[in-house]
Amino acid sequence: MADEINELAQSYGWPVVYEADRDFDKAKGREVNWGVTKQVVLGYLESHISNDCCIVAVGHDPELAERVMRQMDDDLQDEIEDVSDLLRAITSEDNPQRLAQALVRVGFGAPRDFDQEFFEAFRKAARQNDEYRVRDIAVSSIAYVEWREFKPLLIEIKADDPEEQVRARAAIVLRAYEAAGM
Template structure:
């Protein structure tokens, strides 16, 4: 995730510095769950993506491709060149807020910036939100886990889907589990 408030020009600058060609630009359609995205092709079978999350209204970048060595090389350059949220900043950002909207945003940001594989610190932070007393915080926790889905979230989601006091949260848990199923997360 990029720290910049206007993150797209930062991503465009990074792609231009590497002489990468823009190959796609999709507009936002939150009603269909489509985020704004721009994609550049690097040398070889790796693409560089910029997306703007429509819930947080914050931009993030990522690399995609099967050439893991090339992805790792570009990732090292990306993390050295761009002002991105560090792991520690994402985790400590939640601790700085006792409650309210800023805590919710920090949890969502942590979910978006979490590794795509199981990480016990991010898991603990997000599942604490999913088990919170406040219904809105439970919903935020479920949205955060959907950003970086790992199988370990399934039992918590299943419990919410069966037992949450709020019908909206039960529905959100079921929808999240369906998305996990679709992408074969922990199935």
């Protein structure tokens, strides 16, 4: 999908300002940023876990970033997964591998504003799933959602998840939340 978004960005005259390819050893997917203006960047993120992607517009001009996202929503409407389908995927999936992939998609596509149903689905996956790798991916995916309501959950996970890897991931996401001012 990066190529399709690149074509869109180029049609708007937005140059690539950053690009990094997958690094499986460092658990990173593909990332591309286009400079909309000096104040706003359109970013593309692709998960190494699920091969799903998302786009975000960020910068020092929130109104322009919001307009860019609305334009992308219009331009890519046939490519965007419905929010209700995302929620259904993490509340009804029992297979750990497919649940992990769904959690990444939901992290990318969750509503911008807090949603109790999504929160509960993430909480259940991050705290109650028997498979530690699912819990780890749930915690990782929370980093993309950025709801303040997740902070107490992350603190709990950091303090008492039975797996060191999951506790360490919660600490990393907490630091990212703090760096973002949350």
